[in-house]
Amino acid sequence: MKHATRRRTLPALLGLTAALLVAPISATTAAGTTDAAQSTYVVVYRQGASTASAAGAVQAAGGTVVANYSQIGVVVARSGSGGFANSVKQAAGVEAVSSTAGFGTRLPAAAADDATAAAIQQAAWGDTLSGLQWDMTQINVPQAHAITGGSSSVIVGDLDTGLDFTHPDIAPNYDASRSTDCSSGAPAPLLPGNDANGHGTHTAGTIAAAANGTGIVGVAPNVKIAGIKSSNDDGFFFPEMVICSFMWAATHGIHVTNNSYFADPWLFNCKNDPEQRALWAAERRAIRYAQSNGVLVIASQGNDSTDLSHPTMDVISPDFPPGSEQEREITNACSVVPVEVPGVVGVTATGSLRLKSFYSSYGISTADVAAPGGDSILQVGSTVNGRVLSTWPTAAACLPARTVFDPATGAKYCYAQGTSMAAPHAVGVAALLLSVRGGSPGAIAARLQQATNPLSCPDTSIYAPFPQNSGAPQTCQGGPAHNSFYGAGEVDALKAVS
Structure with missing residues (x-):
């Protein structure tokens, strides 16, 4: 997920509008092609153009429609024909066509270290493993829970690698009716065992792990969590x-989404390239559609130690297939999705x-708030290993030194670090704000920035x-009221509910 680790290891609410129109995947492929040769394409129609004739145009070009997102003028299709894109571009209303092959963003593999797990402690606050949750005490979650743990009417959508909804800390708050698997490009039921990676279950636990006497406690343990598999x-x-996921959130009553990844094929998406621009436009339309339907979008900044407001170099894109990355000079004409889409709340670690x-990326124009994401090198302090502990699927891999099992249930937990871990803390605080005050996405975003503890720029020599990515040193711009490292400051759950 373009996630958090160097490389990416980023009241009444508005009602629903138009129903989501999705065409099922055809059981047959275009003549003369095989499943193995199939590629996926995003077909972007001009603003205001109808996609009603898309099925015919796609079929004539030798493809099949996977999903027709008519609300935003985007169609997802599959074809094994080498001339598919050029053919569909000739169809009425089509603005651009781009293959998504080679345009994925992968979660980085966890790096090994020699950290050792500390003895499990019973905390004065929380559940059996809450003594290991330094991140929650740092942002005053225990004090906030003395007032409220959130409302079950608030629905958080976790756009991630999936969700182990059978985990004892996730199951009590899981909302099956608002969960889905978008890994095909069209929504499908979210089945058991869907999170083979573990990342999504980790972020979900930070947001809404239940206060049930075992394991950990999330920032907002009474809200509902919907798993939206986006990888x-x-x-x-x-x-x-990613397009499927935001369209689902827009039409299924999701109030706030966690986005611990970069949604574009390239770390920086340069709009002067037709392939990148088409995908950027489609994803941005989907995000805007979600926002217009009352969804607050919160996203991680990324783990590349890079100033997103003044980018000069991209050395990791594209990251699929492996080994295809290229070093290229970039400017502000290139941007990261979703964190640089207007209205999206950006979170540093x-x-x-x-x-x-x-590792945390930053930027005076992109950093809105900061939250605990962990730091296993500069800030271990009194923690076990500087990382954040959260829920983890039993079958997903976690290094033994970072794995903890609950003594009562045997449920699995894992330590991880990254802006991927920071964003869900901010999402949890936003869910608490929604629980006590309600409001539009813009109002909650503003209140979230007020529910912070301002932090001044530090001595940046420690980041030498x-x-x-360019080799330039990390620098911090701005004052305590707002700067490129922390935005308005580190989130504070108590301030949110007080």
């Missing part, structure tokens, strides 16, 4: 999956000393060993 099992977030984590 394949290898952790690649392809454009058609902090460690246990309330300093920006060594962790330069930006």
